[in-house]
Amino acid sequence: MMDRRTFMAASPAVIGLVGTAAPTAARAFDSSFGPADTTAWDRALATYRRAEARYEQLCDECAAADQAVAHATPARVDRYFEEYGLGIGMTRAQIAFYLAHYNLRAKVKIDQNATLEEFEAYQNQTLAARKRFRTFEFDAARRAYYPTYVQAQNDLMKVPAPTNAALLMKVEIATTSQDEDHAESMLADARRLLGDA
Numbered sequence: 001m002m003d004r005r006t007f008m009a010a011s012p013a014v015i016g017l018v019g020t021a022a023p024t025a026a027r028a029f030d031s032s033f034g035p036a037d038t039t040a041w042d043r044a045l046a047t048y049r050r051a052e053a054r055y056e057q058l059c060d061e062c063a064a065a066d067q068a069v070a071h072a073t074p075a076r077v078d079r080y081f082e083e084y085g086l087g088i089g090m091t092r093a094q095i096a097f098y099l100a101h102y103n104l105r106a107k108v109k110i111d112q113n114a115t116l117e118e119f120e121a122y123q124n125q126t127l128a129a130r131k132r133f134r135t136f137e138f139d140a141a142r143r144a145y146y147p148t149y150v151q152a153q154n155d156l157m158k159v160p161a162p163t164n165a166a167l168l169m170k171v172e173i174a175t176t177s178q179d180e181d182h183a184e185s186m187l188a189d190a191r192r193l194l195g196d197a
Contacts, residue, residue: 037159037160037162038162038163040159041156041159041160041161041162041166044152044155044156044158044159045156045166045169047152047155047156048152048153048155048156050152051148051149051151051152051153052149052152052153054145054148054149055142055145055146055148055149058138058141058142058145059142061138061141061142062135062138062139062142065133065134065135065138066135068129068133069126069129069130069133069135072129072132072133073122073125073126073129074122074125077122080119080122083102084098084099084102084110084115084119085098085101085102086098086099086119088123088126088127089123089127090123092116092120095116095119095120096112096116099112099115099116100112153173153177154181154182156169156173157170157173157174157179157181157182157185157186158185160188160189160192161189161193163193164193164194166189167186167189167190167193167194170182170185170186170189171186173186174186
């Protein structure tokens with residue numbers, strides 16, 4: 001997953017919090033209200049942390065399965081993909097079509113039948129390894145859970161940050177998500193907690 005700290009160092013949103021007047025237009029929240037509700041923040045943060053941990057676990061499982069597949073299959077043959085335009089999962093007819101199309105424009109022709117047989121063997125090994133290590137299952141689980149993770153993140157960003165530590169959490173999320181609503185929420189809290197410049 002993306003490391004929040006990688007983005008924070010050069011992020012305009014972070015730089016804008018130090019020594020620069022924050023824009024006052026299009027505020028996501030009214031920065032004039034009093035102290036935020038710590039209980040609401042703690043509850044939303046706990047939900048987000050659980051969702052984040054689960055999503056990271058699913059991403060780790062996908063990465064481990066992909067690595068296992070890479071070790072169990074032949075090395076990638078770049079010409080299949082970059083020169084011939086082939087892709088894992090193609091039917092025999094599709095492979096033949098792309099190889100014929102390549103020969104139409106290539107100065108040096110290839111043996112279409114031999115290349116087709118070579119690629120099919122390569123593809124079958126790859127697909128068998130993916131099935132063995134359940135890459136499709138892991139990826140499907142990650143994709144299915146992603147909306148839950150995003151919802152927990154959005155719910156947290158909607159709660160006013162009660163402290164500077166909570167504001168930092170919002171800064172980290174906003175810089176990685178690159179979401180406009182997240183950025184506006186973060187700036188509104190910064191104005192309230194740090195004061196308008």
